[in-house]
Amino acid sequence: MTDDPWRVVRADKGALLVLPAHGAAEHEPVRAPLERDGLVASDEGRVVPAVGDLVELDEHGTPARLLPRRSALVRDSAGRTSLTQVLAANVDVVLVVEHLDPDPDLGRVERLLTLAWRSGAQPVVVLTKADLVPDPQGMAQDVAQVALAVDVHAVSVPSDEGLEPVRALLEPGRTLVVVGPSGAGKSTLVNALAGREVMATGGRREGDGRGRHTTTHRELVPLAGGAMLIDTPGLRAVGLVADADALEHTFADVAELVAACRFADCTHVAEPGCAVQAALADGELSERRFASWRKLEREAAYQERRTDARLAAAEKARFKKLTQTYHRTLRGPGAPRR
Ligand SMILES: Nc1nc2c(ncn2[C@@H]2O[C@H](COP(=O)(O)OP(=O)(O)OP(=O)(O)O)[C@@H](O)[C@H]2O)c(=O)[nH]1
Ligand SMILES: [Mg+2]
Ligand SMILES: [Zn+2]
Structure with a gap:
């Protein structure tokens, strides 16, 4: 070997x-x-x-x-043994896949972008099912407003529209991963980019527009051109994100406002000189985006505290073990254990 x-x-x-x-x-x-x-x-x-x-x-x-690992797409895990679960390692590009029909969920895009920024890879947004809506480009522009510094592509697999810029990302040696909700068309996109049916794709449940979780495991697909694509099952929102640095990327506009508030510990509720409240008042910042940022920021703070608590517990356990060993050494090799 x-x-x-x-x-x-x-x-x-x-x-x-x-x-x-x-x-x-x-x-x-x-x-x-x-x-x-x-x-x-x-x-x-x-x-x-x-x-x-x-x-x-x-x-x-x-x-x-x-x-x-040169990068890792992680989600917070509720498990007791580790803080995070690695969804994909050594990825260069994270394709955040969201459907245009039903309407794209901007909050979800923001959440997935934060997950992507945190990985260390470059995020790109792919909006699928462009063939099902009258104005895909207009919708893409709306999404681009919440996807700062990120390319946004509207695509349709059946009509092969908009796929060229996505194909251009498939450079030899690069690894791309698709993430997004079930039914968004991740596996359909993987097949289109691979040029063959590598992954099974599913139907959509009538009525609610939600997917069926067709893909059940994460899988890496090597492409003929030398790029690699990782398909993943639909992600549910829970346990995704959050990390203060990644949030500053996703919400660079809000971060800039926060930095301009008069008080460093401004809570952006009713303080004088609050740049966030001023931006909300004149419509520069939407209530939706503000609420989305607030929510993810709270989650990030919670997860940070939990991480700190767990690290503290691990440190305490390590110290206890060390002192036990120390006392045992003091008692000498033949001394009985207490
Ligand atoms: N009209 C249209 N339908 C699409 C497009 N992309 C995907 N679909 C359909 O959307 C449905 C779901 O596609 P999948 O590729 O299985 O979705 P997925 O994101 O892999 O879903 P999970 O594996 O459950 O996470 C299938 O019926 C696809 O044919 C598109 O660009 N246009
Ligand atoms: Mg799939
Ligand atoms: Zn403020």
Whole structure:
């Protein structure tokens, strides 16, 4: 077995599916069984491997080492063992996929953009189902207003409209991941970009416009041109986001206003010299966007506190262990344990 790294195509409980990191498109995926705990050694200790990770295999074909991640799309996990769950690793571009029909949900776009900014990859918004609405470009402009410094493309897969700028992102060696709600057309987009049916696509439940969760696992698809695409199941809003730095990217306009408030600890409710309230009053900032920012900001603060609390607990446990070892050493090797 060579030391060349392998790319994780799919991460299941007991095993990974991997491809050679170089020349993946010409290779069949190989099954690499995981050790009992399902974890792989890394610079940060033993971690749960994710789609897009680069791993080295040992002589038995078992993933023995996980290479440092250059970016990671993470969501906050409610799990007790880790704070975050990695949805995709080593990605360059995050395609935030949202449908034009039913109407795009601007709050969701803002939330997914924050998730994307946090990953370290470049976000791009793709608005699907342009063929189902009369004015897709006008709608794209509305979405662009909330997607600062981000390209927004309206596309239609059936009529192959608007896909060229998205195809242009598929440079050799690049990895893109699609995220968005179920039924938005992520797998349909992946198939269109791959030029073949790699992922199953689903119908839409009549009436409510909500998806059916057709895709049930995250999967990396190597493209003939040398780019890689990761398809993901529809994301529910809960547990997504939030991180103060990423929020400053998504809401750069609000951040600028906040910086202009007279008081550094302004709560933007009724303080004199509040630039946020002034912008709301003259319509420069919409109530919707302000509320969206508020909500994500509160979540970010909550998650930060939770992280701090958990880190503090871990530190306390570590200290307890250290002092126990210390006392044991003091008592000497033959001393009975208490
Ligand atoms: N008219 C039209 N329909 C589309 C377009 N893109 C996707 N669809 C349809 O939307 C439905 C859902 O598409 P999927 O690609 O399965 O959606 P998904 O985002 O992968 O959904 P999950 O796997 O459940 O997360 C399917 O019936 C697609 O045919 C489009 O550009 N135009
Ligand atoms: Mg899908
Ligand atoms: Zn203020």
